[in-house]
Amino acid sequence: MKDEILCNFWRCYLQKSKQAYCKRPAGETVKALSVCESSTDVDSDPERPSLLHLLSLSESEGALQTDCSFASSVSKVSENTSVCSGSVDGSLYLVKNQKEKLRMTMPMTLSFCYMALLWVREPITLSELLRFVVEGHIPYLNVFEHFPENMRLCGLDLKIFCVESWPVYEEVFNKMHELAAFLDLPRFPDITESCFLHPDMLCMKYLMEANLPDELHNWTCRVVKKTGIGEVDFLTLMPGNKSTRKVKYDVLAAAVIIVVLKLLFLLDDHYEWLLSGIAEERNKNNTEEMVVNLQNQFGKLSGSVQRAEKPNPSSFQLSWSEENTDGSCFHGHSLKGILQEKHGLLTAMNPDYWLCTVKLCNEKLCGHLAHYREVEFPQSYHFVLGLFSFLLRIQPSYIHDEVCMIEHKLFNKKLSKKMKYNRVLRK
Known part of the structure; x- marks a missing residue:
């Protein structure tokens, strides 16, 4: 949340959903608004800063606007509310309301992250982001255990931040697109040929x-x-x-x-059987048998060597060494056996x-x-x-x-x- 882009997206979400950065009648209680309500009401607010302005705000400028934020509603809570009962609106997030498609959930936090990564065109795909979650590089299951002491959760808030399953690609992907439309974001930076996502x-x-x-x-x-x-x-x-x-x-x-x-x-x-027959003829002079070659490859996939410590997050899951001479790496291999030249161009034999x-x-x-x-x-x-x-x-x-x-x-x-x-x- 310290990232400037992600933080400003978060502020826009709070403002659009009228949870913060908006003016509210003094006696109004905290309530969750549907996507339809928030999109019309907030747009009609003449004093609301534009989205592009929010995206350009610095951390210090954004902090100045919190006097009208969610904290103002918390002060209206009756005195007999226990501190250990959780947040004021915690119960609202647990109510299954079909209209509230964009209420905050743990998968939604990943949608925010992916949206920010896509905006700055970071070299990380959604599948990699979710893999980092599963591998434990990004806290997700029981994430509240990583919170500092002054953010200790209790009551219904524990149910909000406690998930029992890994995030699903389609859910995070679709929520990100819903979120981008809900925030009225402009066209994202262009994905060009030099971009990693091309x-x-x-x-x-x-x-x-x-x-x-x-x-x-x-x-x-x-x-x-x-x-x-x-x-x-x-x-x-x-x-x-x-x-x-x-x-x-x-x-x-x-x-x-x-x-x-x-x-x-x-x-x-x-067709593969036909090609394998051709390959067999070409490899008759090769002293290694196919079985040894396959054993070498599956030996790598099986991961027989146990690492002493948790590996750092990597863009690659499988490693194929090009310096290895045992034939298990095909990066430098040629396709000439299945191609033919036709009118000066290489075309498929098939x-x-x-x-x-x-x-x-x-x-x-x-x-x-x-x-x-x-x-x-x-x-x-x-x-x-x-x-x-x-x-x-x-x-x-x-x-x-x-x-x-x-x-x-x-x-x-x-x-x-x-x-x-x-x-x-x-x-």
Whole structure:
């Protein structure tokens, strides 16, 4: 909360929800307001400072406005209220009111953090932020145990700050977008090609994370450019704009890699057998057996070496040493075995591609662009989907949605021709 951007977001939230930084009739009791009430009432207040002004306030300037804050309501509490009963409005936060979608919760605190990180374009994705929570680098479960003595909680406040489950990606992501719209935030700083959250940059990170050859990055960049998902207007958050799609930057990058793997390897459970046969012929002169190579790789994944102390937070979960000569690192490996030169360009030897879905669903009505059922797809595709699902700690269906979206952008012209052709046949 000491960060200037995050702190000013927090002040805006308190003001918008009329919990602080607003004028209140002297005898009015503390109450929770719905999103609709707060958005109309606060906007009509002529003495309310603008959001952009709040974002530019320093810590000292912001502190001067607290005379009309939540503390003024606390002083109105009757004298017979016990100090150990908790905060004045603690009971209101425990009431399940459907209108109060943006009341403060522990997952909401992470939405605030992610919103601030996105505003300053820090090189941290939402999946990484949540992983730092699970790994204990960010206090979350029983967070009140980390509070100083003068902030000791009691009564109903303990239930507010006591959670029994880890945060869910979708909940934190959706709440962040609701929060940004509720605060009337302007367009976020542009996500350009030099930004860490750009798919070209994130694809490079996840290719290293998944121990895939460097040459795949040329193909991911081609897919990003061809589909237009690297454009600034597509990537930059515009709060409250319902016409633009909410971008999950880490999920989008993983989906791009999967589409490239389908372009090159098909992932249909059959083409890989053909490629493995070709590889076997080429590796006949190699003295090491495949079994030893696999043992080396799974030995790394199993983490047999126990660390003496808790590791520092890292952007990478898996480490593949390029200096290692045992063949377990594929970063420097070539794709020449599955590529062919055609008109001066390297193209895939495999000319086929299968779509995950021919027609996308209405995401607003259905909740998903497509439906993912493991039994309906090849195991090779499911394996790759599961790998990135494990790395990002999200459901495979969310990555599958992004894969389907990219495929339809990539093959849009061919799909349009096919649909027109089918209509003619029906007639």
